[in-house]
Amino acid sequence: RDHNVQSSLLHHLHQFLPCSSSSSIPGPPGHFLIGNMKELTHDHLPIHLTNLAKRYGSVYRLRCGNTTMVVLNSSDVIKEALVKKWSDFAGRPVSYTGNIVSGGGFSVSLGDYSEEWKAHRRLVHGALQRCCQQSLHQVIERQALHLRKVLMDYQGRAVDLSEDFTVAASNVITTLTFGNEYDKSSPELQQLHNCLNQIVALWGSSWISALDSFPLLRKLPNPVFSRLLQEVVKRDEIIKQHLNNYKSQAKQSEVDITGSLLQSLDKPPKKENGVLLTDTHVHMATVDLLIGGTETTAAWLNWTVAFLLHRPEVQTRVYEELCTVLQGQYPKYSDRHRLPVLCSLVSEVLRLRPVAPLAVPHRAIRDSSIAGYFIPKNTVIIPNLYGAHHDPAVWADPYSFRPERFLEGGGGSTRGLIPFGGGARLCLGESVAKMELFLFTGYLLKDFQFVPPGSEASLPDLRGVASVVLKVKSYTVVARPRATTNP
Numbered sequence: 277r278d279h280n281v282q283s284s285l286l287h288h289l290h291q292f293l294p295c296s297s298s299s300s301i302p303g304p305p306g307h308f309l310i311g312n313m314k315e316l317t318h319d320h321l322p323i324h325l326t327n328l329a330k331r332y333g334s335v336y337r338l339r340c341g342n343t344t345m346v347v348l349n350s351s352d353v354i355k356e357a358l359v360k361k362w363s364d365f366a367g368r369p370v371s372y373t374g375n376i377v378s379g380g381g382f383s384v385s386l387g388d389y390s391e392e393w394k395a396h397r398r399l400v401h402g403a404l405q406r407c408c409q410q411s412l413h414q415v416i417e418r419q420a421l422h423l424r425k426v427l428m429d430y431q432g433r434a435v436d437l438s439e440d441f442t443v444a445a446s447n448v449i450t451t452l453t454f455g456n457e458y459d460k461s462s463p464e465l466q467q468l469h470n471c472l473n474q475i476v477a478l479w480g481s482s483w484i485s486a487l488d489s490f491p492l493l494r495k496l497p498n499p500v501f502s503r504l505l506q507e508v509v510k511r512d513e514i515i516k517q518h519l520n521n522y523k524s525q526a527k528q529s530e531v532d533i534t535g536s537l538l539q540s541l542d543k544p545p546k547k548e549n550g551v552l553l554t555d556t557h558v559h560m561a562t563v564d565l566l567i568g569g570t571e572t573t574a575a576w577l578n579w580t581v582a583f584l585l586h587r588p589e590v591q592t593r594v595y596e597e598l599c600t601v602l603q604g605q606y607p608k609y610s611d612r613h614r615l616p617v618l619c620s621l622v623s624e625v626l627r628l629r630p631v632a633p634l635a636v637p638h639r640a641i642r643d644s645s646i647a648g649y650f651i652p653k654n655t656v657i658i659p660n661l662y663g664a665h666h667d668p669a670v671w672a673d674p675y676s677f678r679p680e681r682f683l684e685g686g687g688g689s690t691r692g693l694i695p696f697g698g699g700a701r702l703c704l705g706e707s708v709a710k711m712e713l714f715l716f717t718g719y720l721l722k723d724f725q726f727v728p729p730g731s732e733a734s735l736p737d738l739r740g741v742a743s744v745v746l747k748v749k750s751y752t753v754v755a756r757p758r759a760t761t762n763p
């Protein structure tokens with residue numbers, strides 16, 4: 277109630293407060309019918325939004341249909357909204373297509389802020405933490421060794437590693453979630469992953485987002501939307517089947533996330549908020565973890581190899597550090613403080629290519645302000661993490677790949693890095709991802725030297741393809757086993 281009173285006071289008084297009104301937030305002029313739709317359908321939206329910040333500043337607005345969006349382009353303004361004023365900006369925009377992919381708003385990632393959402397996120401967070409403490413390191417090590425074997429089997433041939441990275445990342449998250457992994461002999465889980473990838477790709481397309489801003493378009497035939505609906509039905513059937521199989525097992529355990537979630541459901545809901553979580557929450561949490569935990573990590577690994585092909589001397593430095601510090605052993609996560617060069621590589625790839633470049637849109641759940649601008653309730657907030665990571669006021673030579681900026685005397689600080697967002701909506705898998713990036717990279721660079729398959733022309737294109745996830749265009753690479761590696 278206090279907050280409601282505050283919020284309505286703010287609404288009435290904002291004209292007397294030292295805030296500019298939302299209409300004075302700068303932004304490009306828009307078409308009277310479609311607003312700034314043109315800006316939002318750019319082929320590389322993060323780069324385009326970052327370029328607009330050069331003209332309109334670190335906070336600007338865009339309009340689409342009757343939705344006003346405010347784009348935040350520096351780590352200071354993003355942290356002001358997501359961390360300092362988290363309780364004002366923890367909402368998610370409720371949209372027609374978002375409701376479809378989130379099973380009616382039941383997912384953690386797309387669910388709007390409410391008591392039910394808080395209880396759901398807490399439940400999933402608790403289950404993930406328990407399971408990670410017990411087995412995450414081991415699970416990643418196992419997949420890193422499996423990946424090593426796959427690369428050895430290529431015997432120095434030029435290959436596209438993106439599928440192998442997806443399998444590795446996906447196996448980590450499916451092992452944590454279900455207690456078993458998928459490989460080429462497990463068509464069901466493979467089908468589930470294809471389906472989830474399709475959903476992310478289709479949902480990111482402008483054919484779909486236009487339906488949220490322009491309801492009239494929903495009346496027209498839209499083959500992309502029909503595909504999306506089919507994939508959602510397929511996804512739900514597979515997960516439902518999987519959960520039913522899981523429940524019918526004689527022995528369920530708390531070792532994997534599904535078991536842990538289901539056991540928590542059996543306990544009575546807490547009295548103070550009276551929220552009742554159901555199988556639907558477990559179902560959608562599974563979707564959240566599989567989607568959040570696969571393409572992001574896989575895309576990051578693919579970017580890392582791509583950058584290393586452009587700067588082979590960085591690869592040599594990481595390799596030499598691994599040899600000197602670990603003397604032939606594989607790294608443990610606890611070694612990270614002794615491996616600054618490897619850590620600087622992880623940070624620099626996260627900086628230059630935050631794989632969720634525009635995070636997930638937030639919604640103001642009450643009137644508030646950012647950087648002195650009045651932000652009315654329901655404004656959609658786009659945290660442009662890509663823009664923040666290329667802000668020349670924070671990063672010297674922001675477009676160059678220079679991991680050494682994070683080493684002592686290099687002038688860079690991880691304080692400006694926000695690849696996982698922040699506040700109430702901080703990436704739920706941040707600790708899983710950080711351990712994966714460190715261990716996978718350490719294992720790979722200890723055993724292999726990555727070289728381009730031919731001349732300079734064969735080096736990967738580093739611009740990337742941006743959708744919900746920012747990916748590198750496909751390229752091939754030779755993984756040459758290091759002399760010390762036993763085949």
Ligand code: HEM
Nearest residue numbers: 384385564568569572632635636696697701703704705709
């Ligand atoms: C949300 C980044 C890996 C699960 C997010 C967000 C970002 C992000 C930027 C949005 C935060 C916001 O809305 O402000 C990344 C990056 C990853 C990664 C860069 C790897 C390099 C993972 C993994 C998992 C995961 C491994 C699962 C184990 C989630 C979930 C959300 C989320 C469930 C929604 C959180 C919420 O809305 O409350 N992630 N993520 N992510 N991520 Fe990640």
